[in-house]
Amino acid sequence: MDVLETLKSLWEGSGFQSFFVDGGWKNLIMIAVACVLLYLGIKKKFEPLLLVGIAFGCLLVNLSYFGPESSDALYHPDLWANFLDPDHTDYHSYGAILAHGGLLDILYIGVKAGIYPSLIFMGVGAMTDFGPLISNPKSLLLGAAAQMGVFLAFFGAVCLGFTGEEAASIGIIGGADGPTAIFLTTRLAPHLLGPIAIAAYSYMALIPMIQPPLMKLLTTKKEREVKMEQNRNVTKTEKIIFPIIVAMFVILLLPSTAPLIGCLMLGNLWRECGVTERLSDTVQNALMNIVTVFLGISVGATTAADSFLNLKTLMIIVLGLTAFAFSTVGGLLVGKIMYKLTGGKVNPLIGSAGVSAVPMAARVSQMEGQKANPSNFLLMHAMGPNVAGVIGSAIAAGFLLAVFS
Template identity: 50%
Template sequence: MFDQLGPFFQALLAQTGAVHLSWGNVVMILVGATMVYLAIAKHYEPLLLVGIGFSCIVANVPGPPDDVPGGQAISALLYVVKEGGLFHYAYEGVAKLIIPPLIFLGVGAMTDFGPMIANPRLVILGAGAHLGIFVALILAKLCGFTLAEAGAIGIIGGADGPMAIFVTMKLAPHLLGPISVAAYSYMALMPLIQPPVMRLLTTKAERQITMKQLRTVGKAEKIAFPIVIAVIVNLFFPPVAPLITMLMLGNLLKECGVTERLAKTAAGGLMNVIVLVLTVAIGSTMAADKFLNWNTLLIVLLGLVAFVFGTASGVITAKVMNLFLKDKINPLIGSAGIASVPIAARVSHIVANQENPKNFLIYHAMGPNLAGVFGTAISGGILLALLGAG
């Protein structure tokens, strides 16, 4: 009797996904679990990492071999992605560039561009912090990627997830998975990545510099700003106009004073739904068989290089500006020129506050941080124009 139970249990086990669990699956499950841990225990952008990490875990739990024709064992989640269910349409929203503009709409409705309007010279920092894009592009080309693929990889350094998705879908759609994962993961991990670079390139005295309070920006300026920017972008940077147009629309809804309900919807309920869809779509691309390969690992490494160089170039740009300014700026806000709003500005403030508890840089850092959004858009527009994907 017991001899007959062996084949029975073997057959029963064969109908599950357990026998198909590979070391690659285990590695990616641990990666997903680490993301969830960092989100919960360290509070590193939980709105992003919980969804991405959980979806990564589920995407690497193999299903039974009968899930697909031919007996190939893939996870139930990826089966739904492939065949057309909830996760399929979540991914399609990203791939067909529906999700990125809607994210920009919500970001615009949450954003106060006052700091950038009040101190326009800080826009320079938004440009200076984007050296990482072109460093990563050059390195990617040297590593054997095509020029279009290198451009898509380079845009990771702009630290703008929707823009990274948008440019990648135009230049190298087959790299959407690893590029979007690298962009959003590094954005969430900026509190780990940026501070060592910032401290290395600044002195204690520089980190303790306090800045004067910015002037109050009038309502008319705030209303005119999104309209003017939308016109300029549509005239001169049409390849990225859909994203910036939606960003400006969201901001106009916020600032005009007569569409409060729409602004709250864009910044609240709609934004929350879009983030859920986006994180599931990104995490579902992290299956071991597609993610654990040399090209993906190289893209992730190049993304880290882009973030480090972007942070460094922003800080150095601020130090150079101080050579010509009477009222010195704290070089730490240069790192906020990377476009991850408001993560990079918050990191600048935290590092400065650790050096001088009376130093509150968050409002000042938001200036270059917001300028970084336009810096990434301009960089993306240039890449699309030069590589013929406008």
């Protein structure tokens, strides 16, 4: 046995060697990025359930993929490029992915087919009480207003040179809804999935830092002090009818929203109908956790160095922040209009909860309201716009999908 030759071939086959050839340094940067994301998820608790998985997926792909010749890689961006290329023999061939792909390629099929985001929506529906929205339907206006950032960021992205599909995927970050952002991006601009998912989840975690300065800037102390009247009680029948009405109504209006709204409302119907506790419990806990595992790690896998480290990623991060900020502003402005129209009965702070990060955005409204007036309890009032935002962002995504797909 030629020891030197064996050592040489071991070295050439190792990942360490790959860092020093053909842009392998980019992988090193991405490994550092993955470690930062892990730190943010674990230490700072930034959306840890998803961010830890995304960060580890990022770590795994950048440890194993150094170009199309990396046969042992867990994820192969080149296979997915062929999958999307109409001129390639593997166009839309899941068989090719299963035959040649790694573990994360196979898990990624669930993202690509839109299964994971829809199942997450099912869990969200099963965990959400739409009572505050049913008792105060005006909340829907705030949920609609808070989609302003989606369309402003879309416009901004087109101005910066992104294509319509890419701009739509970037804009949806402003909906503050991770599954919707992933769902839309995999359909319109799958090559941008990594940066968009990371931006969406990072900003969702940063809502307590992004929103309060805007809330203080756009509202007066008098407005923030407003105590709102208690909402009426909602009957069980109303809660059962609600998901059926919303599903029928929204899907008929925008059929492209069917996977998201359908799953959201089915989950909610299981919760409310009172005869499917087992299913509701499974969807809220076991299924949600399983899907979160697969979704996080496979989205993280899309952050291969070659496709992540470029100017576009930086632009997406800036545009995502802009989208979040303007969505907050949109909700607050309509909240202020409601304050005026109702003669001071509506606290405009609940408008910022129209971004659909449930229940984080509603909690921020509650905290800011209580800072202005310690006897103020806005949480239930803010939950209305908050869950309206989930429906609003799904409609916005449905619209963009209808226009660009």
